Amino acid sequence: MRRALFPAHPGPAYSGLTTWRVVVPAPELPFEPHETWGPGSLWGTQPLKDGRVYAYAAATAPQGGKAPDGEKAELLRRFGDWHDPVPGIIAAAAPKSVLRNDVHHMIRPLPAYHRGRTVLLGDAAHAMAPTLGQGGNQAIEDAIVLAHHTATGLDLGAGLAAYSAERQPRTAAIVRKSAQVARLMSLSGTPAVAVRDALMSTVSRLGPGLVLRTFDGIADWRPPRRTYAAGAQDAHGEPGAHEERPARR
Ligand SMILES: Cc1cc2nc3c(=O)[nH]c(=O)nc-3n(C[C@H](O)[C@H](O)[C@H](O)COP(=O)(O)OP(=O)(O)OC[C@H]3O[C@@H](n4cnc5c(N)ncnc54)[C@H](O)[C@@H]3O)c2cc1C
The missing domain is CATH 3.30.9.30 (D-Amino Acid Oxidase; Chain A, domain 2)
Known part of the structure; x- marks a missing residue:
């Protein structure tokens, strides 16, 4: 497809x-x-x-x-x-x-995740190396954002374009980051592995928080507030709005 x-x-x-x-x-x-x-x-x-x-x-x-x-x-x-x-x-x-x-993986991103009324999500749209454990997570995010933008009553064409515009840059960046980690993991020459391992253990010793910084901008994603039918109340009982919540650290 x-x-x-x-x-x-x-x-x-x-x-x-x-x-x-x-x-x-x-x-x-x-x-x-x-x-x-x-x-x-x-x-x-x-x-x-x-x-x-x-x-x-x-x-x-x-x-x-x-x-x-x-x-x-x-x-x-x-x-x-x-x-x-x-x-x-x-x-x-x-x-x-x-x-x-x-x-x-698809290092070169697709120009969009939809064409006409056909839409791609998950690995079909942005296959990535599993080194950040994000392929399935991004597929779930895709589904939530797609549901948000194509809720009953909204214009479908505009909704699909909004889905593409929102998901394409984020997932393309995660594909690239996953590929970087895959390259680091793939090192096999003794000197390169020694430098990599020394760096990683130093960073881990300095604080586990530093290692987790790799997930900044990934794991702090929050869903749109209104995911389902237009006019419905969101899970918090509030009228829906696509608000970004402050990232949790
Ligand atoms: C080793 C490894 C570890 C991973 N670890 C993680 C992890 O820790 N966290 C994470 O989030 N992700 C992880 N992933 C990635 C995750 O598995 C995928 O990103 C995710 O499964 C993609 O979901 P999808 O629905 O887009 O595609 P898929 O899971 O591939 O589903 C597509 C489905 O469509 C079916 N299909 C294909 N063609 C047709 C057809 N013509 N007609 C009907 N059906 C068809 C296929 O059989 C398949 O069932 C890992 C992947 C690997 C390989």
Whole structure:
């Protein structure tokens, strides 16, 4: 659909990263959620609310690779000697449950996210590397802003143009930022990795707040006040208005 709407746009390109994802029953040992970077690779472990554990990994690799003996075996080769709980999580993974996906992103933004009465949102509009964990979040923001601007009673053409104008610059910037973080993660030469790791641990020691500054302007987004039908009251029982609230730090 994107190609049909914007035939001159080159479309997504391989980011150089392939990724794995798996959900496993809770490991026996307690663990802290973490994301660990190695040379050209990373592993993240996050507990889920239902007690299971979600793990994701990324590594620089040629496009289209698949392990001949399965992706669990590939994870073991690449991450089996990493710190706990990584080996335990790989061991607990059912072989067929390990997802592997090459990451494609759209560094060159689309000129708009709509054409005529057809509208794009989510990855179709702004595929990005998962290094800031924003692809799904931005898709949800798109949906909220689209609903806001196309609420019953509003002019559809103007609403779609307003959606494009509001979402395109924000998501294009996040695509670029995610690509920058992907480049940093992809470093694999020993001196470059040593400098990167030294810088990151210094910044972390100076204060976790500094690391979180990466998310300034991203995680402090607030939805438009009126999302649904024109004239409806918003969730706070107030007449809707697209007000920006002050960013929370
Ligand atoms: C390793 C990894 C980690 C990630 N981590 C995060 C994270 O922590 N936080 C975050 O916010 N995001 C994360 N993301 C990104 C997130 O998964 C995506 O941005 C999000 O799924 C995009 O949603 P979407 O609905 O736009 O597209 P999709 O989820 O791709 O949904 C599109 C759907 O359309 C279907 N489809 C395609 N073609 C057709 C057709 N012709 N007819 C009918 N159906 C069709 C597809 O099968 C698919 O189900 C991660 C991605 C990866 C790869």
